[in-house]
Each structure stands twice: as C-alpha cells, then as structure tokens.
C-alpha cells in the first residue's frame with residue numbers, strides 16, 4: 544500500500560474539522576480532510592453564537608458569504624424559564640463587547656452551513672475527500688504518525704502526517720486513541736427528542752429570529768426558526784424521565800408538546816415535516832462529557848470529539864470552532880518551528896478547558 548504524506552490530517556468535516564483544516568492550510572501547510580459522509584448531510588446544532596459568525600468565520604473568510612445566505616438573524620434568546628410567566632429576552636447587544644454590527648448570530652440549517660465551511664476549506668487549499676471514514680491511527684511508540692481510513696470504494700488507505708486531528712464529532716470512537724477516559728457529568732444527563740415543523744408561529748419583531756426556550760414540568764423545549772416557515776423543535780428531558788420519549792416518537796412528542804402551553808400555542812397551525820432530511824423524529828442522548836486529555840504527541844481532539852456541555856447554551860458549534868482556532872494556532876506554531884509541541888498543545892488544552900468551563904459553570 545502506498546502511503547501519502549501530509550502535514551496535517553483531519554478526521555471529520557463538521558465546523559470543527561473544516562475550521563482547523565482551513566486555518567492550517569492558510570499558513571501554507573499541506574492538509575488532508577477526510578469526511579465520512581457526502582455533503583450536504585444532516586446535523587443538529589442550528590442556533591449559533593456571535594463569536595462564531597463574527598469571529599472565527601471572519602478569520603476563515605466566510606463571514607460575508609454567511610451574511611448573504613439568508614439565514615434568520617438571531618439577536619439573542621427568548622426564554623419562558625424560571626418563575627416569570629411571561630417570556631423574557633436576552634439581547635446579545637446588551638454586552639458592550641458585542642454592541643453594533645456584531646450583536647447577532649444566525650439560525651442555520653446545518654447541511655447548508657457546514658457545506659459553506661467545507662467548500663471554503665477546499666478553496667483555501669485543503670484536500671477534501673468525502674465518503675472516507677477514518678477508523679484508526681498509525682502509531683510509532685508514543686507518537687501518532689498517521690491515520691487509517693476506508694475510501695468510498697471500500698479500499699483500506701493509510702496516510703502519514705505530523706498531526707492527526709480528530710474532529711469526528713461525538714459518534715465516532717477515534718477519540719479513544721488519544722488515551723485516558725471520557726468522563727461524563729452527573730449534572731447534565733438529558734435526552735432530546737426533536738423534529739421539524741412548517742407554519743409555526745414567530746416571535747414578534749425585532750426578535751423573530753431568536754431561539755425560544757421554554758421550560759415545562761418535565762424539561763424544556765427549543766424552538767428555532769430556520770426560515771420564514773420552517774422550525775426546529777426539540778424536547779429535552781432528564782435521564783430519569785427517559786420513558787417519556789421511548790416507544791412511538793410521534794405520540795411521545797405530541798404528548799410533550801401538550802404539556803407545554805406556549806409551544807402548543809406556537810405550533811397550533813403548524814404541520815410536522817414527514818419527508819426528506821427533516822422528516823425523521825430523532826432522539827439524542829446529550830450527556831455532557833470531557834475527555835481526560837485533549838492531545839497526545841501527534842494527535843489532537845477538537846469539537847465534540849473532546850467535550851460537550853449541553854444544548855441549552857447553543858455552545859456546541861462555538862466550542863467546536865473556537866477549539867479548532869486554538870488547535871490551528873498551536874499546530875501552526877509547531878510547524879513553523881516557533882514552539883515545541885508540548886508547550887503549544889498544553890496551551891491549546893488549557894484555553895479550551897477554560898472556555899468549556901465558562902459554559903459548564905454558567
């Protein structure tokens with residue numbers, strides 16, 4: 544088997560993978576990104592934060608493309624949460640740091656958003672191969688020196704690299720190659736049941752693009768406008784109430800909606816989408832976890848491969864892209880010969896854990 548050689552190989556083309564790949568390639572390094580699916584593909588995680596769209600996406604060179612993509616503008620979050628019966632709104636613009644033109648984010652259909660980032664990676668020089676599943680790393684003693692993957696024709700391939708980055712999300716097992724264990728939080732242990740509706744009600748202007756989060760006795764709902772008519776709706780329940788979303792998913796979701804008067808009202812004239820990529824009712828265990836270590840010599844974890852907090856904060860894409868930025872910064876410093884690997888990647892891990900901690904403690 545012939546072995547290709549790159550500076551960096553990235554497993555996974557979600558926001559974390561395409562961000563780190565692009566930022567390393569922009570420094571002139573040779574980067575290969577291997578993605579298991581063929582884009583556009585479905586993904587959950589539609590409500591973004593301003594730091595992603597005005598910070599990382601501007602560095603990637605896609606901020607203007609996103610601004611022109613027609614995604615609903617999210618000016619903050621509207622909550623029916625806590626003792627107050629009326630919904631209350633948190634505006635991003637309330638923070639002096641985000642006032643003005645950066646005081647919003649977007650609600651995105653992830654199939655489109657992720658494809659924009661992946662196409663941008665290609666245009667910045669990343670070699671992108673879709674339909675390629677990474678299943679193992681190549682090791683030389685303590686060091687990871689490459690990756691093994693299956694190509695779209697089912698052939699086994701091997702590629703060598705100075706760094707392998709696992710950005711393959713929370714479903715792949717590749718992260719375990721970094722060593723240590725994945726530690727789950729006792730506090731955030733919930734399950735989500737979600738689907739898509741046409742014709743749901745909108746919040747009044749100027750907050751019609753906000754995420755609406757509504758607490759009810761057994762958990763909370765997200766209600767995310769993805770276009771003028773399409774809405775992402777999900778119920779999150781505690782692990783102890785898992786029986787509420789077992790069995791017939793349609794019945795379960797309808798029963799949960801009936802328990803939540805505000806969501807019932809917003810969906811009173813809506814119909815559930817039953818075909819295409821939004822036609823399925825999906826269930827996700829969204830337990831919070833952190834890997835014991837985020838790197839080993841030659842290997843780095845970014846995004847959900849490293850850690851996940853909880854959907855309540857809309858923090859997943861932010862943590863994926865921010866960790867990708869930190870990883871790219873450290874790897875670029877090592878490849879340029881400016882810093883040794885241990886110093887650079889300890890710095891990456893410390894900053895990433897700090898950002899994770901901000902959301903976890905909040």
Ligand SMILES: Cc1cc2nc3c(=O)[nH]c(=O)nc-3n(C[C@H](O)[C@H](O)[C@H](O)COP(=O)(O)OP(=O)(O)OC[C@H]3O[C@@H](n4cnc5c(N)ncnc54)[C@H](O)[C@@H]3O)c2cc1C
Nearest residue numbers: 555557558559579588590677711712715846847854859860
């Ligand atoms: C119920 C729920 C609701 C959420 N809501 C939000 C939200 O509103 N806002 C938000 O910001 N976040 C949200 N999240 C979190 C968000 O979905 C993730 O944090 C985010 O997608 C992580 O990005 P990533 O790039 O790390 O991984 P992913 O987006 O999962 O991308 C990983 C990519 O790797 C590919 N892949 C997998 N295995 C392999 C392999 N072996 N080889 C090659 N490629 C592989 C996958 O096909 C995928 O394209 C939510 C999560 C859940 C569970």
